[in-house]
Amino acid sequence: MSKPQRGLGKGLEALLGNADLSQARKPVEYVHKTVVTPSTDLNSADIMLVPIEMIEQNPFQPRMSFDNEALEELADSIRSLGLIQPVTVRRKAPDRYQIISGERRFRACRMVGKTEIPAYIIDTNDQGMLEMAIVENIQREDLDPIEVAMSYKRLIDECNLTHEQMALRVGKKRASVTNYLRLLDLPAKVQHDLKVGLLSVGHAKVLLSVNDAELQEKLCDLVIKGGLSVRQLEEKIRNSGRQEKKEAREQDLPENYCRMLEIVGKYFENDISLKRTANGKGTMTIHFSSDDEVRRFLSALEESKL
Secondary structure, rough: OOOOOOOOOOHHHHHHOOOOOOOOOOOOOOOOOEEEEOOOOEEEEOOOOEEHHHHHOOOOOOOOOOOOHHHHHHHHHHHHOOOOEEEEEEEEEEEEEEEOOHHHHHHHHHHOOOOOEEEEEOOOOOHHHHHHHHHHHHHHOOOOOHHHHHHHHHHHHHHOOOOHHHHHHOOHHHHHHHHHHHHHOOOOHHHHHHHHOOOOOHHHHHOOOOOHHHHHHHHHHHHHHHOOOHHHHHHHHHHHHHOOOOOHHHHHHHHHHHHHHHHHHHHHHOOEEEEEEEOEEEEEOOOOOOOEEEEHHHHHHHOOOO
16 A cells, blocks of 8 residues: 655645745846946946946956856856856946956856846956956866966966965965966976876876976876876885985975075076975075176175065
């Protein structure tokens, strides 16, 4: 004898009544917001409806690729529910805007045929836009390691930041920023495998201990084909006798040593190395290319500009 189908419990039935919970949710609409025009008085706290044809993609976008399947899923969500979270743009001209954050949402809205998109509009220059775009993407933590490293490098190069200033901008430790930047020293093939997820950041850090690009590539292939763990890769390098003899790689150095390398390195085109033992003893080697480099460094010492 089959059991009778159970309905709502009395408590839930009393709470929900006869409400039809199967009906579709209505899409989000920003009905009280004005479509922006060249003469619109803007307030960055307002959400304005901006014609999509007026919006340009972000030239400073740190993300180098977008997952088409994920975009399709986002487009389906926007099609049925509308855009929940507005994008952020800046005004470039009376009728032109550039995306600062929300490029995936912008692309998905175009895919579903939206003619307008809700947006916060703020004023900023190119440097401010670059910083906001990169920091916003990094904080989402869904960039691949190479995209993160290249984003850090762009901020440092284009905004003239030190590693320490860079770390403050993105809310990371300075050593973490340095570690990511060192990934760009790997051969292109290894960077590719790291980017597409065939290699982990842990494996990449171990490969950085090998001072031979060809060997780095071969070891990378070995990791992928053999499924080696980070520990197994370290053992492989140790047993081969070809591990680079650096007792103190930069990512293993205490913070004050990293700072010293950065400050002194400015005067010698960063051609400087430091070895430190566990008990704090070590050596620092400086390579200089001219007498002028030494004079500049000595002058800075004497004037206490370090």
